[in-house]
Amino acid sequence: MRTRWPACILWMFFLILFFGLAQAGAQTRDVRVAWVPDGDTLILEGREVVRIKGIDAPETAGNGRPDQYFAQEATARLEELVQDRGITLKTGQVSEDRYGRTLAHAYLPSGENIGLLLVREGLAFYYPHEDQDESISRALLRAQQRAINEDAGFWPRVLQQHPEVETWVGNKRSKRFHHPGCGYGQRMSGHNRQEVETLREAFYAGYAPCRRCTPWPDDDM
Template sequence: MPSFLLSSRHIGAFLLAALVVLLFPGQGSQTYAAQVQDMPPGTVGHCFDGDTLRFTDRRVVRLAGIDAPELGAPLQKAGYYAREARKLLSATVLRQRVRLLPAGTVHRDNYGRFLAEVLLPDGRSLNDLMIASGAAFFYPHNDLDSRLQERLLAAQQEAIRERRGMWEHVLAQPVAEKTYLGNRQSLRFFPTDCPEAQRIKPRNRVHFGTLMDAFMAGYAPARICPFWPTAHQ
């Protein structure tokens, strides 16, 4: 008898919770709504590179889930296709009023930049466009929305198969035929001869026979032991 009463109470609590959801359907989306409210639209005034822009109100936005080749410091050589990526981003979005969508559970990075999906006035995703054009690669994170990650990876795989943008040149370089070691926890990969690669725990190691294999699998290059060709190669 006591167990029956306890079960009845649990059922009653469940029915009450269900009733609240039915009567107040907007409550479950309050968190998302608050996130959107925290990211008001803005007009793009400057593009730093192929994945970061600044609004005219001084807010800085990092396109979530993508990474463009590095322009480098003044005395360093730019990465291959870095200038082309910034040129494409500028031509597409400069002086445009865009909307921001939360891209995951983290809304700002360590530099205070907004992490977001950027929607153009016609509704297209700028994040998608940069990947699909071969001007940036997919940069996964555990805190990113899974649907966004799936979409960006699919766009990258198609760009690689079609050899769009940077991929035609990069995949024809000697680095494309080297072997790489990925970390299934961080989803980053290293050249196999990189000392940091040997620190990956054996159970987390993923072996890639070519550079294309690593990118097609949705892994991104680690910052350590860089191998990306320069703009002059």
């Protein structure tokens, strides 16, 4: 006589397999930070480089370029948040970026998401990409909208840049936006294209600036 597996055991087997695969690659670990090179990057003890996921902060000086506006403020705040205490990293399915840096959300011992705190204070902006937890993405965008509404951090000056531009071009698929003169924006297919009138509107909708045509000012104040 042939043995038949009860249906509920088979279901349990599939569920365990399914959730096991979904969790593969996701990892949580406690680490200590050795130093902070800019407002979205951590160097751990042991020299591992961690790029905080879901945010982007103004760039500090390098390659002959000066600091971008608010780079020092963002770096100092991140330093203050992580110094002298352990933090927790959570990586997702994609645990490294193309430069070999660990991509992770970072949490204080209180459980607060460090990227979210920086966005909330107007020291970093929301940087959407694939493999991002939807609830964290929504929280980051809400925090950014609040920071814009409250003129927090860099927002007042950043949103005044390029008043001469009448239409910025957003890409609905990549969630990046471009200056109308940028080749990347001009080559975009009509299907993905969304025009927005102001920088405020672009950031409010969750678009992040293209790295080539970024409207970010240098820190020349």
